[in-house]
Amino acid sequence: MNPELLTLLLPSSPSFEISSTNHNALTPQDISHLLAKKKLKKRELNILLAKFIDSDSAHEELFDEMMDKSCDIFLKDGVPNKPGVIRKFTRMALAETLFTKCFICKGVGTVFINNSSIEKCHHCNGTGNFIYEDIHRANIMKIPIKLFKKHRKQYYKIREEIVEIENEALRKLGN
Ligand SMILES: [Zn+2]
Numbered sequence: 072m073n074p075e076l077l078t079l080l081l082p083s084s085p086s087f088e089i090s091s092t093n094h095n096a097l098t099p100q101d102i103s104h105l106l107a108k109k110k111l112k113k114r115e116l117n118i119l120l121a122k123f124i125d126s127d128s129a130h131e132e133l134f135d136e137m138m139d140k141s142c143d144i145f146l147k148d149g150v151p152n153k154p155g156v157i158r159k160f161t162r163m164a165l166a167e168t169l170f171t172k173c174f175i176c177k178g179v180g181t182v183f184i185n186n187s188s189i190e191k192c193h194h195c196n197g198t199g200n201f202i203y204e205d206i207h208r209a210n211i212m213k214i215p216i217k218l219f220k221k222h223r224k225q226y227y228k229i230r231e232e233i234v235e236i237e238n239e240a241l242r243k244l245g246n
Contacts, residue, residue: 115240122169122237130169137161137233144228151222159212162221164230167208168237173201 085231091238106116114136126176141161147150173195180197181189208226209219219226 083111092111101189109243109246111243112238115243118237119240120166120243130165133236134161134165137229140232141225142227144220144225144232146226148225151218153214153218156214156218156222160226160229163208163212164233166211166225167203167230168233169210173199175201217243 101160102116105111105182105183106113111119114133117126117129117136118134121133129135140157141164145157151157173180173192174193176182176192176199178195178199180192180195180199182192184190192199205219205223206216209216212219
């Protein structure tokens with residue numbers, strides 16, 4: 072992401088100084104300003120707040136909205152007979168979009184081997200962005216890989232929806 076775009080969201084940017092008394096928080100005025108000026112939908116603002124300033128409340132609001140979408144997707148394609156699957160899939164798809172930094176190399180792209188040599192991190196292929204595989208997803212969700220694979224198609228549909236929200240939000244922010 073272009074760092075200049077991010078400053079639009081941060082309360083410390085000069086345009087927010089008059090309305091923000093606390094520089095660590097976005098005020099409701101800041102938020103309505105962003106919504107109006109950039110024509111962001113609530114969910115688009117939420118994904119930016121959740122991803123770039125780590126807002127838990129934005130994350131939860133987005134989760135609730137995505138749960139409705141996920142239920143629609145599963146209703147069309149077949150509801151899982153295990154309880155909690157739709158919830159777990161929605162949580163995971165959201166997490167995968169929000170937390171992109173590689174857990175192993177902390178986003179650096181390289182790892183120390185035996186304290187002597189430096190090698191390319193294989194979990195992100197040197198990019199610093201974690202490469203999520205089905206086995207990781209199943210492990211994080213604490214479900215059998217077989218169950219994940221059974222509903223993989225729905226998982227990707229949910230994820231696509233979330234990526235689309237992020238792309239749309241970034242596009243509007245850049246305008
Ligand atoms: Zn890595």
